[in-house]
Amino acid sequence: MNPKRESGLKLLVALAALALPGAPMSVSSAWAFSLDDLNPFGPSKYEQKVDPQVPADHFYNEGLTKLEKGDYEGAAKKFGDMQKKYPFSQWARKALLMEVYANYRDGKATDATTAADRYLSLYPTTPEAAYATYLAGQALFENMPDIHRDQAGMAKAMRYFQTVVDKYPKSDYAADARYKLQVARDQLAAYELNVGRYYMKKENYAAAINRFREVLFKYQTTREAEEALERLTECYLAIGVTPEAQTAAAVLGANFPNSPFYQDAFDRLKGQGLAPKESQDSWISKIFRKVGMS
Known part of the structure; x- marks a missing residue:
């Protein structure tokens, strides 16, 4: 038999054995081979593995x-x-809320x-929206800096708490949000x-x-209003x-008659031969009339 024909016949027999599920093939056979033998570039370099699908609730x-x-x-x-793996599942919403909570507990x-804002943009009408808003405010509130540092974070916390009070007044978080607003x-x-005292020292x-x-x-409804009025008396x-x-001294006395700051303002005026006297045209008087304090 022609050597080339013999070789081709043997290859055909081997391929037929691969194609037939029931055909026996001896590993020791001289003609046994794998599919890699037909790859002109050699055997596969990397093993391919199928990543099993992990259920969302498992994550x-x-x-x-x-x-x-x-x-x-x-x-x-x-x-x-x-959320990245199951962005459209019901678990994605729950996971995003828990991401807010986890970052809050981590002090971040x-x-x-950021996670809370994303939640509120995606799910603004869910029952948990009030909680997400409150958590955002609380995260900033618990990182409250001292009064010598920038207060941008506290101002932002106030906006979240105000949203809770205005938009979710009957929620479980409204009462605490009101309290935190006053503290803020x-x-x-x-x-x-x-900052004002600093400028006073500089005579600015x-x-x-x-x-x-x-x-x-x-x-104006905070306790710092008393000192602000006394400082205004000094500056003017x-x-x-x-x-x-x-x-400034008259408004201070009318609203906080027992305040030590009023006594200071009164003494400063007296030292210059003056007494507290409210001018109805003053911006100070107008502010306090507006809020019903004076």
Whole structure:
């Protein structure tokens, strides 16, 4: 038999054996081979594996387990990964809310508010929307800086808490949000006062007055309003605007008659032969008439 024909016949027999499921093939056979033998570039370099489909609730429960163990960073990552893998499932919404919570517990205010904002943009009408809003405010609130540092975070926390009060007044979080709003206002007022006192020391009275003005315009119901009025008395006396100094002291006395700040303002006026006297045309008088305090 022609050698080429013999070789071709043997290859045909071997291929036929592969094509027939029941055909026996001896490993020791001289003609046994794998499909890689037909690959002109050699055997496959990488083994291909099929990644089994992991159910969504499995990912979610893994995140909960990490939360229980105090691994908040790992939990946030697990919930985030689950959303990427199942973006249109009911578990994605739950995972996003838990991502907010995990970041909050981890003290990562920026990550918590980012996740909360995403939740509110995707699911604004869900029953958990109030909770997501409250958590965002709480994450910022618990990272409250001292009054010598920038208060942008507290101002943002106030916006979240105000949303809870305005949009979800009957929710379980409304009462605490109202309380946190008052604390945040006190904090921001104290910051403005601190900056105003700094300008006073520098004898930059115009800048100081602007800061005390902010306290009365934005935070007039806080305890810092008393000191702001007394400081205004000082500043206006320093620049010779006595009617405003007298008005600040008069409004202070009318609203906080037992305040030590009123006594200080009264003494400063008395030292210059003046007394508290309210001018109805003063911006100070108008502010307090507007809120019904004076």
